Amino acid sequence: xxxxxxxxxxxxxxxxxxxxxxxxxxxxxxxxxxxxxxxxxxxxxxxxxxxxxxxxxxxxxxxxxxxxxxxxxxxxxxxxxxxxxxxxxxxxxxxxxxxxxxxxxxxxxxxxxxxxxxxxxxxxxxxxxxxxxxxxxxxxxxxxxxxxxxxxxxxxxxxxxxxxxxxxxxxxxxxxxxxxxxxxxxxxxxxxxxxxxxxxxxxxxxxxxxxxxxxxxxxxxxxxxxxxxxxxxxxxxxxxxxxxxxxxxxxxxxxxxxxxxxxxxxxxxxxxxxxxxxxxxxxxxxxxxxxxxxxxxxxxxxxxxxxxxxxxxxxxxxxxxxxxxxxxxxxxxxxxxxxxxxxxxxxxxxxx
Amino acid sequence: xxxxxxxxxxxxxxxxxxxxxxxxxxxxxxxxxxxxxxxxxxxxxxxxxxxxxxxxxxxxxxxxxxxxxxxxxxxxxxxxxxxxxxxxxxxxxxxxxxxxxxxxxxxxxxxxxxxxxxxxxxxxxxxxxxxxxxxxxxxxxxxxxxxxxxxxxxxxxxxxxxxxxxxxxxxxxxxxxxxxxxxxxxxxxxxxxxxxxxxxxxxxxxxxxxxxxxxxxxxxxxxxxxxxxxxxxxxxxxxxxxxxxxxxxxxxxxxxxxxxxxxxxxxxxxxxxxxxxxxxxxxxxxxxxxxxxxxxxxxxx
Amino acid sequence: xxxxxxxxxxxxxxxxxxxxxxxxxxxxxxxxxxxxxxxxxxxxxxxxxxxxxxxxxxxxxxxxxxxxxxxxxxxxxxxxxxxxxxxxxxxxxxxxxxxxxxxxxxxxxxxxxxxxxxxxxxxxxxxxxxxxxxxxxxxxxxxxxxxxxxxxxxxxxxxxxxxxxxxxxxxxxxxxxxxxxxxxxxxxxxxxxxxxxxxxxxxxxxxxxxxxxxxxxxxxxxxxxxxxxxxxxxxxxxxxxxxxxxxxxxxxxxxxxxxxxxxxxxxxxxxxxxxxxxxxxxxxxxxxxxxxxxxxx
Numbered sequence: 001x002x003x004x005x006x007x008x009x010x011x012x013x014x015x016x017x018x019x020x021x022x023x024x025x026x027x028x029x030x031x032x033x034x035x036x037x038x039x040x041x042x043x044x045x046x047x048x049x050x051x052x053x054x055x056x057x058x059x060x061x062x063x064x065x066x067x068x069x070x071x072x073x074x075x076x077x078x079x080x081x082x083x084x085x086x087x088x089x090x091x092x093x094x095x096x097x098x099x100x101x102x103x104x105x106x107x108x109x110x111x112x113x114x115x116x117x118x119x120x121x122x123x124x125x126x127x128x129x130x131x132x133x134x135x136x137x138x139x140x141x142x143x144x145x146x147x148x149x150x151x152x153x154x155x156x157x158x159x160x161x162x163x164x165x166x167x168x169x170x171x172x173x174x175x176x177x178x179x180x181x182x183x184x185x186x187x188x189x190x191x192x193x194x195x196x197x198x199x200x201x202x203x204x205x206x207x208x209x210x211x212x213x214x215x216x217x218x219x220x221x222x223x224x225x226x227x228x229x230x231x232x233x234x235x236x237x238x239x240x241x242x243x244x245x246x247x248x249x250x251x252x253x254x255x256x257x258x259x260x261x262x263x264x265x266x267x268x269x270x271x272x273x274x275x276x277x278x279x280x281x282x283x284x285x286x287x288x289x290x291x292x293x294x295x296x297x298x299x300x301x302x303x304x305x306x307x308x309x310x311x312x313x314x315x316x317x318x319x320x321x322x323x324x325x326x327x328x329x330x331x332x333x334x335x336x337x338x339x340x341x342x343x344x345x346x347x348x349x350x351x352x
Numbered sequence: 353x354x355x356x357x358x359x360x361x362x363x364x365x366x367x368x369x370x371x372x373x374x375x376x377x378x379x380x381x382x383x384x385x386x387x388x389x390x391x392x393x394x395x396x397x398x399x400x401x402x403x404x405x406x407x408x409x410x411x412x413x414x415x416x417x418x419x420x421x422x423x424x425x426x427x428x429x430x431x432x433x434x435x436x437x438x439x440x441x442x443x444x445x446x447x448x449x450x451x452x453x454x455x456x457x458x459x460x461x462x463x464x465x466x467x468x469x470x471x472x473x474x475x476x477x478x479x480x481x482x483x484x485x486x487x488x489x490x491x492x493x494x495x496x497x498x499x500x501x502x503x504x505x506x507x508x509x510x511x512x513x514x515x516x517x518x519x520x521x522x523x524x525x526x527x528x529x530x531x532x533x534x535x536x537x538x539x540x541x542x543x544x545x546x547x548x549x550x551x552x553x554x555x556x557x558x559x560x561x562x563x564x565x566x567x568x569x570x571x572x573x574x575x576x577x578x579x580x581x582x583x584x585x586x587x588x589x590x591x592x593x594x595x596x597x598x599x600x601x602x603x604x605x606x607x608x609x610x611x612x613x614x615x616x617x618x619x620x621x622x623x624x625x626x627x628x629x630x631x632x633x634x635x636x637x638x639x640x641x642x643x644x645x646x647x648x649x650x651x652x653x
Numbered sequence: 654x655x656x657x658x659x660x661x662x663x664x665x666x667x668x669x670x671x672x673x674x675x676x677x678x679x680x681x682x683x684x685x686x687x688x689x690x691x692x693x694x695x696x697x698x699x700x701x702x703x704x705x706x707x708x709x710x711x712x713x714x715x716x717x718x719x720x721x722x723x724x725x726x727x728x729x730x731x732x733x734x735x736x737x738x739x740x741x742x743x744x745x746x747x748x749x750x751x752x753x754x755x756x757x758x759x760x761x762x763x764x765x766x767x768x769x770x771x772x773x774x775x776x777x778x779x780x781x782x783x784x785x786x787x788x789x790x791x792x793x794x795x796x797x798x799x800x801x802x803x804x805x806x807x808x809x810x811x812x813x814x815x816x817x818x819x820x821x822x823x824x825x826x827x828x829x830x831x832x833x834x835x836x837x838x839x840x841x842x843x844x845x846x847x848x849x850x851x852x853x854x855x856x857x858x859x860x861x862x863x864x865x866x867x868x869x870x871x872x873x874x875x876x877x878x879x880x881x882x883x884x885x886x887x888x889x890x891x892x893x894x895x896x897x898x899x900x901x902x903x904x905x906x907x908x909x910x911x912x913x914x915x916x917x918x919x920x921x922x923x924x925x926x927x928x929x930x931x932x933x934x935x936x937x938x939x940x941x942x943x944x945x946x947x948x949x950x
Contacts, residue, residue, distance in 0.1 A: 365846040366846075368846060369846045369848050371848075372847065372848030372852075373847065375757065376758075376760055377761065379753075379758045379760075380758050380762070380774045381770070382754060383754070383774050383781075383818070384777050386777075386781075387780060393796065394788070394791075445691050445694065445695040446695075448688045448695070451688050452692040456685065469696050472699060473698075476702065476932070477878075477903060477929075478876070479903045479907050480702070480706070480876070480906065480928065480929060481702070482907075483907075483921060483925060484701075484705055486910060486911075487705070487910075488701065488705065521695055549680070549681035550681055552681070579785025579786070579787075579788075581785060581787045581878075581879040582907065586907075586910070586911065606879075609787050609791065610787055629788045629791050636783050636785055637783060640782070640783030641780070641783075
């Protein structure tokens, strides 16, 4: 019995080693662990792939939602978190040590729909809020028809799709709805996980996109990239100036023309910019300001900081091809100074 | 000289024997300790939620992370609805299979074929059931909903129950089959010799005799359905609201944990989710133990 | 048989001997037909599932699929090599925990059948078997991930090991119970120390059943996803370090299936195919082992 088990085990392990060496593209090196938002995941996955190849380092980012990113960082099980919902003061206090936010790109939360006929649909803030409150239930509701003259809206039920996990995308969306609808603010509120009055839940941006793609008549909110990648129709939203804006790189950048606080924690929804897309948002990477914790070595911290620095500088070239907006120059300068302030045992890591 | 060596040998053997027996005891005790530790962990981690919410946890219908209000009733209802519906739908099928294999076709190629098929069904991982359900059942249910004029979600309580039905049939079928097979021949032959048809023997002799075993099989299947996570979470629609009909999306205790645990950052939410896990633990354990008690009683008769 | 078929008596409102039998015979035939029909119907989902997996999965499988690492969305050519290795490593860790502990406990239960501790242990094993896998995942998270400060293959393996344990215990105990006492008594009478009797005489006699238990346990955990959600975490890289996160077949099936990308869907079908072949292969192998190494005395 012992011999048989021995033989089987060794052959199994050998087989795994063989398979393992087949797929090995990088030898050894540090591994940086991160988790969080699905909002920027297509961008991050590209960035980490390129950076990893260039600098022979492995970055393992699991897109489990902004809420997950914040939690795992607070529990120190990951080196960095990704979130589109900046941490509140209470959340930072609960984590025990100061956390800094580094903005990496701008994106748009779009309303993707699966109404047959490839229709171009316009929605006002009020209508959007009422749909997600469950007050408007059909596509040919008079309120929607009123905003879409000439469009043949079908007599179909609106299947609302929202996030089932703790999501920064939800935060941006609910932040917007809270600003434009007093009823929303009172009934549902703003946050990463909400008590949705109506609709189906799906995990992550990909989950929502997947569900909307499958269900005719559905309407869900996703990051722009997911709608584009899946060739889904996107609604035009009326901004404060009254223009029905499509989410594009330019309209999102226009919305980002706000005064930035020093820690970059700002919401840019419901923009007053004329051509700005009203449901835009920054997304951040969050790390501890003091990197000497939980047995992290100086080398680990240095690698992390170098990666962050690259992402706000050279990494920005990957934003536009993927339909994200790059961070504005002033914001980049701010981000640089924040990264420069990340310390290891008191001394800043980047000697610039 | 020889005596000393022999004595040393014997003493050495004794020591090895003792440490071996001791090792066995340790292994056994470890199992008990493991279970107790698991229960303790669940209890202590749910304390914040128990203190904050108390009984509201059981009857509250709002699961609101923003307001820190966690009522788990929607998940209790979702779990019970899907599991009982699945059990109900599966009963005719699993009974049919158990009678087929236990009475009509005990041996032979047809019997082994069906037996292997049932074993296959039991062996398929649940994530694959969910995957298949998502791509095959959901469009079917959606077509049905559109015909009936209800909101065409496709996902929901009904779809989850259907997937669960398929998953639990093997469990109740195999246990029921064993009990039916155990019915003494002379009882059956007595019935047949009195002129009863096979159907009547089944109805009036076999089934009543095997009744408790069949019930135990149903209980075990129910326990399995209640704890099932992956397949359910992929087709149930993930809505934290109390489901209004079988076409509504919902959440079960298991699926809400799968959805929210990885990122529940607010401490009461984490504690509430662990309290849900504790509830799940308690419910499935009770059902399982009752089922096994019945089986033990039946096998000793 | 009456000449007029009993019409005269029936007209008078009476009954004839042959009357009551026919409906019963019909009912009997109908019931049998119904049983056969329902049994066949319940196999339909099985065939549908297997058909889908074979059709979509086999198409996705090629050498690149099995040996490549996953690629970012939009890049073609991703593979599942790290998930295969990950599943293997997790199984090895789970076995390292479940086999010594499970076989040891099984030996204890079969040797000390009536001890009070035995009743407690059997009860615990029964309870363990019924615990939903997601609850075990939460426990593993609380014990290992939080304590160690990170996700790891080890925590995933431990969760799977806990799930495998009851199966191994049960099979070991049942098999060893079948070994006749005479064997043990003969060995002890010859002066063989107790531990050697167990290890070299009784255990080898029951090796078939024990291996069956291990194989069935492995088949059960190979497809488990829920306990890995918060422990192994998933990883796009090839796994070598058990203290780091790791990918596995069920995890990637879950992630790819719920995504909106068709390339990822076909990867999920391919991975499902591999997983189903693995699990069913283990089950078949277990049956073969039982037949070949049956405890016969």
